[in-house]
Amino acid sequence: MDDRTLTGSPADRFPLTWLHALSVPVFAWLAVRLFLWGGWGAGFALLVLLTQVMVFIWYLLPRGSDRPERSKLTRARVGLLAVLTACIVGLAGCFAIWSSLPLRVINFLVLAVLLLVQFMLLYRLSRQDWDHPLFWLEAALAPLVRPLIGLGDLRHLKRLVRPDSAQAPNRGRPAIRQAIAVAAGVLIALPLLLLLGSLLASADAVFADKIGGLTAWLQRFSFTLLARQLLTALFLAPFIFSFLESGRRQRQVLPVSENPQAGFKATxxxxxxxxxxxxxxxxxxxxxxxxxxxxxxxxxxxxxxxxxxxxxxxxxxxxxxxxxxxxxxxxxxxxxxxxxxxxxxxxxxxxxxxxxxxxxxxxxxxxxxxxxxxxxxxxxxxxxxxxxxxxxxxxxxxxxxxxxxxxxxxxxxxxxxxxxxxxxxxxxxxLNIINPDLQIARYNVAHREQITLDRGYLFDLSDDAVIGYLPLLDENDPNLNRDLRRHLEEKLERLHAMHWQEMSYQQWQLRRELASALKTGQG
Structure with missing residues (x-):
């Protein structure tokens, strides 16, 4: 259903709220912080969960009085959406638990498809069922078209701050204006506090000692990195808004036909x-x-x-x-x-x-x-x-x-x-639960008498496989023991250097296991 077929202005039929306006830049910054500047581990899993929250929040936000009531989802569609959501959450959890790169690539592609299907089914963006070719054509075009077709709706955001004169008595919202003023004051006060605090710390040793922890944190904090993240988030925010708003307005990418089956019925x-x-x-x-x-x-x-x-x-x-x-x-x-x-x-x-x-x-x-x-x-x-x-x-x-x-x-x-x-x-x-890399390592180690054990291939597997070949430390082969110990020490050093967004639960566990195994071996 195209919103242009309805009466009234788009801003009245689909009124924007402050939750619409604020959720998008916050989500964009979290996406940049957790994934683009984070990694494929726990950060990406959290991003997928936040995406689920955004999709359902935008669906549940109120509509205007001129807009017909939202069509109710059938029981079958609710059940399908529940299964899709469970699968999305499950695949997202796999990023937070395991670290196999091939599986992460496959999971990412499948997650992208599931998220698109969920979005289209929830917002009813296709008249076809999800086993119809036109549904999948609409889904394939969505990542290319939807980030652009809703950019024009950004102009309606100004009504949040400056309502129309006819609606000013009802939508003046002085509390919101006050909140904006407070936010602007905070933004101005923060750099001023940093400047004054550094001067006071230089003038008084006791004061400097009291805020020593804060000073150390500020020295490690990268304002340049924060600025890059904010700029990237501001760049992405309009396209994220356009994608979500096109779904909220039920805009279809493909032309709407009165007879959806026309052209597909053969004699x-x-x-x-x-x-x-x-x-x-x-x-x-x-x-x-x-x-x-x-x-x-x-x-x-x-x-x-x-x-x-x-x-x-x-x-x-x-x-x-x-x-x-x-x-x-x-x-x-x-x-x-x-x-x-x-x-x-x-x-x-x-x-x-x-x-x-x-x-x-x-x-x-x-x-x-x-x-x-x-x-x-x-x-x-x-x-x-x-x-x-x-x-x-x-x-x-x-x-x-x-x-x-x-x-x-x-x-x-x-x-x-x-x-x-x-x-x-x-x-x-x-397949994710089975953990292929771990099973590969365990099988090859267990059958090393019947096959030629390829150390290089074992060492090239993901961190999930390390537990499978860790028992090789007990072998009497000095060359194998030396190569394996060097490999594990390098891996432990890399794990200690990783940020939490990049790491999976398996890598957190592995860090402790390696530290204990290497310490025991040295003893």
Whole structure:
């Protein structure tokens, strides 16, 4: 709904309050302080939580009397928003607990998507449901357009200080003017107090001793850094205001159509034509997969029972198999999804597509088992790495998606896209809880007799992995002990130099563990 379609001035329909005006620069400064000048640890987690507070505060702030009542959220949408909020808070907490860089990058991208979806659902910024392509197009354009389309609304802020003459009796608010005057006086008094305090401290030794702690803090305090942060926050504040205000006014990025489904309804003839194409493709693909399963049966069973073909080594067999089968699984997912959507739209002839879809799922499961078996051989021979761990974890998610595909064949009302998206988010949360770097370190250390332990790779893992290879300090290998001790001492020095915004809970714990372990080793 575009606010221009309503009667009355925008300032009357969407009155700005002082909470609107003050929350944005404060939030902008906290964003700069916690993240841009902070880090990816506890500071970023706090920023995400503050973002949640801002989004819901702006939604709950009052509207003008000329504005129709806010449309009530349905129970289903409230439940979805609750799940989204819980996932956002959970992923934010992962930044405060663990420090793996690959997971933080993935978490950041997923958080950005979840925040956009939450914002659009809460403010009802799309007429489409969140499994519709137009919804996602609107979401993709939001970070580019929304920081700009509300900049013109900044002019309404002047009415907070200087109301219109017609509304002056009701909106004069002398208390607010008094508060502004007090704030201006404080800003003027602060530098004056610093100057006078330094002069008094120079004139009286007792006074200087009493304020010694404050003086030491001021000497460490960087006014230049504060000025940079404030300037950056002032630069970002208008764009943050524009983004939030565009949602509060329910402005849509895409043009509003009276018939949202116009242009997306195909004729029965076109649907039948497309369905025939898809059926033909599935027949040929299933035939290829059946031929592959028959010819490669001995190799598939060999993978299951650790029996390799005579002319292949561990590396050649596993490395040449897993990632190719992973790529095939991604193609299969697309074909299965298309078949599921097509079979759902037709009742009489949909059984043909459902049978082909079920066959494709079965062949895909055979390939999935083969891929996992090959990766197990590879890991047993060469150890775990991030790529191998994360690829295997993604194959686990693919298995969950296959189960959902089978379920929707028998439960036609199952929201397939939504179920797959929710499963992916929960899988990411589970992956964070598992702590991949720690598991990689523990596995490689535990199997160091069967594999060649790559010290350099272990040392390059995140701080989450240190606890996993800390027992190596007890090894009798003097070279390993020397290299590990030097590495841990450098890591401890870096941890002591980190600011609290950069650190995670795991790093706080690690700092104590390392100090104790290195001290014990020296003793």
């Amino acid at each position: 029965p003839g076109r649907l039948a034509f497309a369905r025939t194409i898809l059926t033909t493709v599935l027949v040929f693909v299933n035939g290829l997969y059946a031929f592959f399963a028959v010819i490669q049966y001995q190799y598939l069973s060999g993978a299951l029972y650790d029996i390799l073909p005579d002319h292949l080594t561990y590396a050649e067999y596993a490395r040449s198999g897993f990632f190719e089968l992973l790529a095939i699984s991604l193609v299969n997912l697309l074909l299965i999804y298309l078949a599921a959507r097509a079979s759902r739209s037709q009742v009489k002839a949909g059984w043909v597509l459902r049978i082909l879809e079920l066959l494709l799922i079965l062949f895909s499961l055979v390939q999935w088992v083969s891929a996992i078996s090959r990766m197990r051989l590879y890991v047993d021979a060469y150890g775990l790495t991030r790529l191998r761990f994360l690829s295997t974890a993604f194959m686990g998610l693919i298995l969950v998606w296959y189960i959902l595909f089978v379920a929707q064949i028998f439960m036609r009302r199952l929201p397939l896209f939504k179920s797959m998206a929710i499963a992916a988010v929960f899988a990411l949360l589970a």
